[in-house]
Amino acid sequence: MADAAHAPNWTVSTDIENIVWLTLSVEKSSVNVLSREVIGELETIVADLEAKAKSGSIAGVGILSGKPTGFVAGADISEFDDMSEPATLTEALRRTHALLQRIEDFPVPVVAGISGFCMGGGLELALACHYRVAVDDEGTRFGFPEVRLGLFPGFGGTGRSIRQAGPVDAMQLMLTGKAVPARTAKKLNLVDRLVRHRDTLRWAARKAILAKAKSEPAPLTKRVLAMGPVRGRTAAKMREETAKKVNKDHYPAPFALIDIFERHGDDPKAMMAAEIGGFVPLMNSSTARNLRRVFFLTEGLKKQGIRPKPHFAxxxxxxxxxxxxxxxxxxxxxxxxxxxxxxxxxxxxxxxxxxxxxxxxxxxxxxxxxxxxxxxxxxxxxxxxxxxxxxxxxxxxxxxxxxxxxxxxxxxxxxxxxxxxxxxxxxxxxxxxxxxxxxxxxxxxxxxxxxxxxxxxxxxxxxxxxxxxxxxxxxxxxxxxxxxxxxxAPGFLVNRALMPYMISAIERVEDGDSPEQLDAAAVAFGMPMGPIELMDTVGLDVGASVARELGQKVPDNSRFAKLVAQGKLGRKSGEGFYVWEDGKPKKEKAPPHGNLPGLGRDLVQPLVDTTEEIVAEGVVENPDMADIGMILGTGFAPFLGGPLKARRDGKA
Known part of the structure; x- marks a missing residue:
């Protein structure tokens, strides 16, 4: 190397061909994240390199990761709560937007070499580069997981991903939060070249820099779906498909993103600019705060287990x-x-x-x-x-x-x-x-x-x-x-809390309530499926056995007991409270109700009450463990933060 410099998180080195290599290895972290410190260091480095590029003293820039775990996992979520003040967040986003635009406007080639995960802000950084090389293996993944935190990309990723992949494919990535392997990312035009091994990544990036390679945008055949009146129809279809999966009142982020696309989807720069105004209120929403809490609780579970980790074959x-x-x-x-x-x-x-x-x-x-x-x-x-x-x-x-x-x-x-x-x-x-x-x-x-x-x-x-x-x-x-x-303890956590909820709903059905209406009410509240469909999914025989084990009554003359006696056990037998075809229940149209979410809240009260009892008895370590257990085990409304958090907030 001709020379080298080192910031706390970035190593800057220049080789004999005057290529500058920026290697990110965040201190005291197993993964790379874009914290304010990391972004600030990159601002200083970019300012220095801009002057060298304009003078012709460097041939190009390669951005690599010094972590074996991946390129960049995204923004540093631990800082989000400290940035709740809208003016502070707005200024931080504007600075980051300006930094990535400077990288995109660099007078010499900038190439990202990607191995492992390239997610969220990491993908946004990569998309600001002129060319992207990635390792084609199972560990290399690309995606925008922000929607799972109640957000959407905020570092310019909306416009840049649409420019590269086209509106439908890019919006699909952002709206679902799904990660895709390197080969799929290349098909989507998010990656320009694949290599087989990490050892050859730097060499491939070097060749791209010396060849002054530049990524091409998505073809017109894809971009046309964001143009003129077609964009409105594209946005309407996106809303329709998204509404099948999530409730706008519970998860506003994907719908806010579609609104921005409908206004600016044909202009990447305008869409990037509109990101900031849409991102700031989402960051401070109760949905985003609760989803961050769920994220940190889930990450905490990963720290369990003995060390060193045993090998299970x-x-x-x-x-x-x-x-x-x-x-x-x-x-x-x-x-x-x-x-x-x-x-x-x-x-x-x-x-x-x-x-x-x-x-x-x-x-x-x-x-x-x-x-x-x-x-x-x-x-x-x-x-x-x-x-x-x-x-x-x-x-x-x-x-x-x-x-x-x-x-x-x-x-x-x-x-x-x-x-x-x-x-x-x-x-x-x-x-x-x-x-x-x-x-x-x-x-x-x-x-x-x-x-x-x-x-x-x-x-x-x-x-x-x-x-x-x-x-x-x-x-x-x-x-x-x-x-x-x-x-x-009988029923442990999840089954003990679930059973009073399901049995209470079944008792309502025994009294003449519509199963379809009860299920619709639970979903309107935020549950992934209703209690009657859930009992059919679990299996009525299993449900009846667990109910009796927990002291819940299943009268012999009840419809529930009769279905079990007839071998109508739910999904696995093809019939229970519902008839099942191709793994799905056939449901009649639910009768109208003036306040389905309110009915749903009433339905989940036995679950919330029992969860409180479980914590009070010491069956789980603390309320946080009860909340994350119920979210992961039952799908209890993540946007509410779990049953006990929802009760503290007055929402359950």
Whole structure:
């Protein structure tokens, strides 16, 4: 290198070809984020390089990450609460806009070399560069996750992404918050060149700088959808599709973004300028504040588990029903070798068929699907028990059956293997009574559908020590789920809070209320689905069993009990309170109601009340853990911050 300089977070070096390399490695952080300090340092660096570029003393600039974890994760969310004053936030956004525009206007080529995640503000920085090179591997991802925080891109990403990808593809990224792999990003024109290995990233960026490469905007065939009267129709379609997924009153950000697009979608610079006025009020909304709280609570869950992290390679699941089969499929999807045990191979076949369907949806190639299926092996004899790192029991909610399984498994399991039950309601102490070492048994309580719900309750009995619970939490994190530690008590956290809510709604149906109206009211309040549809999804037999275990009444002459007796168990049998077709309930039109959100608030009161009781009894560590557990396990209105936060705010 000809020379080098160092700021606290940026390393600046110049090579013999007069290319300046800016390498970001944020101090005291495992990931790169664009804090005010990082942005301020970049302002100083850019000002210095502008003068050198104008004098012809540098050939170009390459921007790289010094972190193995990724390029830039986005803005520093920890600073958001400190920027609640509108004038302060407005000024900070204007400064950042001006900085990225200076990079875009640089007189010599500026190339971003991207490996790992490139999200939010990181993607906005990359889009301000003249050219983008990325590593084509599974770890490199691009996206605008701001909508999940109640916001939209605020560093110029709206206009620049539309310029590069076209209005439909760019708006889809911003409205959904989904991340896409490098290959998809290239197809969207967000990336110009792909390389196979991180080691070649700098070399490819160098070639682009010396060739004065410059990214081309989206073709006219894409941009036309943002032009003239067509833009209004495009915006209307976006609103229609967005409204199917979220309520504008609950999540205003995507609709505010569509409004800006409708006004300025044909002019990237005008759209970027309009960002600031739309972004500032969203930042201070209750939705954004609560979603930030949810984000930090979720991140806190990732810090659980023992250190150093154990390596989990083999999982054995006993019980190939819907829950057990789907747990097995998820673990295989996450790269583990899984043996699935049941009484005979015929009981395992449906689980394998469901697993293949799941893999085909999630994995893009036949090779990847076949590899996942090869990791999921039927095991009627239970030979995998002796080799596994984790044993998960997921059979029917019958105490004696569970005791028999663990009594046999205990003799075969390796000393360091996790022994876990997926019981949804039975206290661990009762299951472990007959074990030689009852302290080994922990609970790993998954939720249906396994692939969609991120929560796993890690159940701690009176006999468990910190080591056992720490290993359980580490395993949950290893399979990409979020662990919440809960003391062993009937129903634990989620089921205990859910059951009074669902039973209360069913009692209303027994009294003549419309299931469709009750479900619509719960959704209007902010729940992802209504209590009657949820009971059908859980399974009426499971619901009735858990209800009785928790002391909830299910009268023999009730419609609920009669449906169970008739084998009409909900989605899994094709009929329950609703008739199900292709995985969806057939619903009649709900009768009109003057205040659906108000009815929904009434419906969730048993859930909120019970959650308070659970915290008071010490079943969970604190109200924050109860809130994040209910959000991740039930989908309880994230924009309200959880049931207890909603009650404190007077909204539940």
């Amino acid at each position: 083999r999982v054995h699941v006993v019980g190939a029903g819907v829950m057990g089969g789907d747990i097995a499929a998820w673990c295989a999807f996450r790269g583990m070798a899984v043996t699935l045990q049941d009484m005979d191979s015929e009981r395992i076949k449906p689980a394998l068929a469901r697993a293949r369907t799941f893999f085909e949806k999630r994995l893009k190639t036949k090779q990847a699907v076949d590899a996942a299926m090869a990791r999921l092996m039927p095991d009627v004899e239970g030979r995998g028990i002796a080799r596994c790192d984790v044993l998960i029991e997921a059979v029917v909610e019958k105490l004696e059956v569970k005791r028999e399984i663990f009594a046999a498994a205990e003799k075969q399991l390796r000393a360091e293997a996790i022994m876990a039950t997926n019981t949804s309601s039975i206290e661990l102490e009762r299951i472990a009574e007959t074990l030689e070492t009852p302290s080994r048994l922990i609970g790993l309580h998954f939720f249906n559908p396994v692939a969609q719900l991120p929560l796993v309750e890690v159940i701690r009995s009176k006999m468990n020590d910190d080591e056992a619970i720490g290993r359980g939490a580490a395993f949950v994190l290893a399979i990409g789920k979020s662990p919440v530690v809960v003391k062993s």
